[in-house]
Amino acid sequence: MNLKKLVWFVAIATTFLNCKTEEPKDLPEELVLVEEIEPTYEFGFNLDNFIVKRDTIKRGDSFGEILERNNIGYPKIFQIAEKAKDTFDIRKLQVGKPYTLLCAKDSLETPKSFIYQPNKEEYVVIDFQDSIQTYMGRKPIKYVEREASGVITPGTGISVVLDKKGLSQRLASKMANQIYAWTIDFNRLQPGDRFKVIYTDKYIDDSIYAGVDRVKAAYFQHNKEDFYAFEFESDSVRGIVDYFNEDAKNLRRAFLKSPLKFGRISSKYNLKRRIAHYGYRVKAHKGTDFAAQNGTPILATASGTVTKSSYTRGNGKYVKLRHNSTYETQYLHMSRRKVKVGEYVKQGEVIGYVGNTGSSAGNHVCYRFWKNGKQVDPFKEKLPEAKPISDSLKAKFLNHIAPIKQQLDNIILIEDSLKPETEETISEIQ
Numbered sequence: 001m002n003l004k005k006l007v008w009f010v011a012i013a014t015t016f017l018n019c020k021t022e023e024p025k026d027l028p029e030e031l032v033l034v035e036e037i038e039p040t041y042e043f044g045f046n047l048d049n050f051i052v053k054r055d056t057i058k059r060g061d062s063f064g065e066i067l068e069r070n071n072i073g074y075p076k077i078f079q080i081a082e083k084a085k086d087t088f089d090i091r092k093l094q095v096g097k098p099y100t101l102l103c104a105k106d107s108l109e110t111p112k113s114f115i116y117q118p119n120k121e122e123y124v125v126i127d128f129q130d131s132i133q134t135y136m137g138r139k140p141i142k143y144v145e146r147e148a149s150g151v152i153t154p155g156t157g158i159s160v161v162l163d164k165k166g167l168s169q170r171l172a173s174k175m176a177n178q179i180y181a182w183t184i185d186f187n188r189l190q191p192g193d194r195f196k197v198i199y200t201d202k203y204i205d206d207s208i209y210a211g212v213d214r215v216k217a218a219y220f221q222h223n224k225e226d227f228y229a230f231e232f233e234s235d236s237v238r239g240i241v242d243y244f245n246e247d248a249k250n251l252r253r254a255f256l257k258s259p260l261k262f263g264r265i266s267s268k269y270n271l272k273r274r275i276a277h278y279g280y281r282v283k284a285h286k287g288t289d290f291a292a293q294n295g296t297p298i299l300a301t302a303s304g305t306v307t308k309s310s311y312t313r314g315n316g317k318y319v320k321l322r323h324n325s326t327y328e329t330q331y332l333h334m335s336r337r338k339v340k341v342g343e344y345v346k347q348g349e350v351i352g353y354v355g356n357t358g359s360s361a362g363n364h365v366c367y368r369f370w371k372n373g374k375q376v377d378p379f380k381e382k383l384p385e386a387k388p389i390s391d392s393l394k395a396k397f398l399n400h401i402a403p404i405k406q407q408l409d410n411i412i413l414i415e416d417s418l419k420p421e422t423e424e425t426i427s428e429i430q
Helices: 003-017 063-068 074-084 158-164 169-179 391-410
Strands: 051-056 098-103 111-116 122-127 133-138 141-151 194-204 208-222 225-235 240-244 264-267 288-291 297-299 304-312 316-322 327-337 350-354 364-371 374-376 425-429
Touching (some): 063 074, 169 208, 194 391, 208 391, 225 391
Antiparallel strands (some): 051 098, 111 122, 122 133, 141 425, 194 208, 225 240, 288 364, 316 327, 327 350
């Protein structure tokens, strides 16, 4: 029986015993209820039992210096450090990370426990109240499922739409760079494009917002074409999770290894290459040359938008494509270009033909590759690969997404509201 119920029971029993059937005495004028105060717990400790001191690791701080300036001598510090080292290396305290000292309620306020937080979720306890023990812990995490929707208006992008609704920009990043990176160029969204998304927000200790944890499913209508995306674990052994459309096709698109169906590499990406044409001086070659006969079709290695289709003295006739906010490719020395600026081309589509224009010593295409604005060697980059769902998992996938697709389709598009209207499903991990 808790304290509140006990108070009620005693009060009622006392009133009853003091009553007489003939001439009842006056009842108590007022019942005084004693409210039970809930103790404050954190890191597994009742903080009410300590003086709590919180701070962050400063430049030049060490575990020993922190304890020494809080009235613990170095013999004791050495003993604590020796006991703790098998669980946590106290030399790895990082500047700016928070720590907490739980101190005795005495005149010296002597520390009894040191708690270090390397990140928002995990913490390390070095407890030296009685015996010295060190252990790791995690704060309770709560996941809240939410829904959001929006419509792109003139002069805005998805970030602006989400910001007006008070939603995390990490949601925009996940949609642009993780889910739709290979199917939609978010730099070229059109007014009237619209989206719906089911995602999970993460909270630590019930109240500390830790951002968007994952996107369960999304729908995007771009240029009046529908793009569904459903999160699904395609390989449970390796823990591979990817996004697939309603037909179980992977949304990610791997780059073709070559812009030619038939050709050979005649010169690789080489930042220290010496060229006879320039007197054997070092002249970086930031592309890969594929030699082929004049007129051989050149293919777009990934879907994208034509940003340049032009001629320069060095490049000759060339085409440049933007695939998303991260990747661009360029194709030089064409004999003829087939596409114009602004056109959208699909992976494998012919964009021009092999030639010998510009600074070129023979028929070939120089294939150049940009990542985040920097030219790199695509053959040394770890590029995402598109792996389809296995036939054995396809039926499971379709059954899995059926209710989720219905949930997506039932989300009402909200264009102008300033706050997100959401329905929440809460699950907690203690």
